[in-house]
Amino acid sequence: MPRQTIVLRVFVASPSDVGSERSLLESVLRELNQAWSQTLGVMFELVKWETSVRPAFSSDPQAAINEQIGEDYDVFVGIFWGRLGTATPRASSGSVEEFERAHKRFVATGGSPEILLYFKDAPIAPSKIDIKQLESVQIFKGSLAPRGGLYFSFDDLSSFESSLRSHLAAIAQKFSTERRESGIRLIDVATPAVEAFLVSDEDDFGFMDYIEIYESRQAEMTVAMGVINEAMVRVGEQITLRSKEMAPTSTTDAKNVRRMVKRAADDLNNFSDTVSKELPAISHAREKAYGALSKALVLRGDFTSGDSALLELRTAITTMLKSAAAAKDSVLGLRHSTDSLPRLSKEINQAKREMVRQLDFFISEIDSLLSTVTNIVGAIDRMVESD
Numbered sequence: 001m002p003r004q005t006i007v008l009r010v011f012v013a014s015p016s017d018v019g020s021e022r023s024l025l026e027s028v029l030r031e032l033n034q035a036w037s038q039t040l041g042v043m044f045e046l047v048k049w050e051t052s053v054r055p056a057f058s059s060d061p062q063a064a065i066n067e068q069i070g071e072d073y074d075v076f077v078g079i080f081w082g083r084l085g086t087a088t089p090r091a092s093s094g095s096v097e098e099f100e101r102a103h104k105r106f107v108a109t110g111g112s113p114e115i116l117l118y119f120k121d122a123p124i125a126p127s128k129i130d131i132k133q134l135e136s137v138q139i140f141k142g143s144l145a146p147r148g149g150l151y152f153s154f155d156d157l158s159s160f161e162s163s164l165r166s167h168l169a170a171i172a173q174k175f176s177t178e179r180r181e182s183g184i185r186l187i188d189v190a191t192p193a194v195e196a197f198l199v200s201d202e203d204d205f206g207f208m209d210y211i212e213i214y215e216s217r218q219a220e221m222t223v224a225m226g227v228i229n230e231a232m233v234r235v236g237e238q239i240t241l242r243s244k245e246m247a248p249t250s251t252t253d254a255k256n257v258r259r260m261v262k263r264a265a266d267d268l269n270n271f272s273d274t275v276s277k278e279l280p281a282i283s284h285a286r287e288k289a290y291g292a293l294s295k296a297l298v299l300r301g302d303f304t305s306g307d308s309a310l311l312e313l314r315t316a317i318t319t320m321l322k323s324a325a326a327a328k329d330s331v332l333g334l335r336h337s338t339d340s341l342p343r344l345s346k347e348i349n350q351a352k353r354e355m356v357r358q359l360d361f362f363i364s365e366i367d368s369l370l371s372t373v374t375n376i377v378g379a380i381d382r383m384v385e386s387d
Helices: 018-038 061-068 095-110 131-146 157-178 209-246 254-302 306-341 346-386
Strands: 006-012 042-047 075-081 114-120 151-156 184-186
Touching: 006 095, 006 157, 018 042, 018 075, 018 095, 018 114, 018 254, 042 061, 042 157, 061 095, 075 095, 075 131, 075 157, 114 131, 114 157, 114 184, 131 254, 151 157, 151 209, 151 346, 157 346, 209 254, 209 306, 254 306, 306 346
Parallel strands: 006 042, 006 075, 075 114, 114 151
Antiparallel strands: 006 184
């Protein structure tokens, strides 16, 4: 007998500089449809101007897009980075106008559509920076909180993917639990429209498999972070010692000072080598760990209960989140100490520069971790609330 499935339409709005994220969104939706069509009875249909809009005439191009997209969607996804887009007669950009239409309906209906806003927090190539566009993004971003808006930030594609998957999992489980029919299309999963959206590759991993992957990769990341932490303690002590040794006195021996400077440079270089060796392992483990965790959350829909397990998981990753934040403070302190070392020689100056560079890489990695974990915690909270 044909199975009735809730189809949630997802409209994506964004300027032109986040093409990779738009493509990733489509890929994640296909993956989730494969996982949920038979379990939660929920599927996503992507709505985007590239495939949902035809050539037409109206008062202006954005008006033509609005008329064809309409308001028949359940989830609005907005993605921004360094550009806001081209202004329209009604808003600072087409993407902002699309957000305003979604927000107006959200207020009028008391919660529909769901609105997910993401801001990419990553460096932009100098040749591609448009100061006015960047300022416009910051103004728009700053306008959200006073209106009660909560947005999420991400540093790279992997953190965006993990966050997006977790957030969509929370939304799907909410709709599945409430079984709301107003504004939601129910279709036969055997129809060509649905089969065309499904991917052909089968993923045999289950909830427990993903949790095991998460725990294993998390352990790998913890070990690598521990190695860097030990190196930080060691180099911090060495910096304090070398600073005393290199302090000028009335009996200073120039050769001895030169020797101490060489040792200090070696200390900094050894630390930089440690960080450069461990960072790839941390980054890889983070991507795998939280990619697996987000997929585990997707499969939670296979179970009728499990709030206690979710809350235990939330407690564990929240503890890790606090540890990561504390680690970032320590790294920032070490960076300041390193940058404050006197410019005594070419060797020490080069070693300082490289150590600061590696510490900046480490800080960026911690920021990616904090962003991803914060987003996943938010998704877990939504899942618990929807039960």
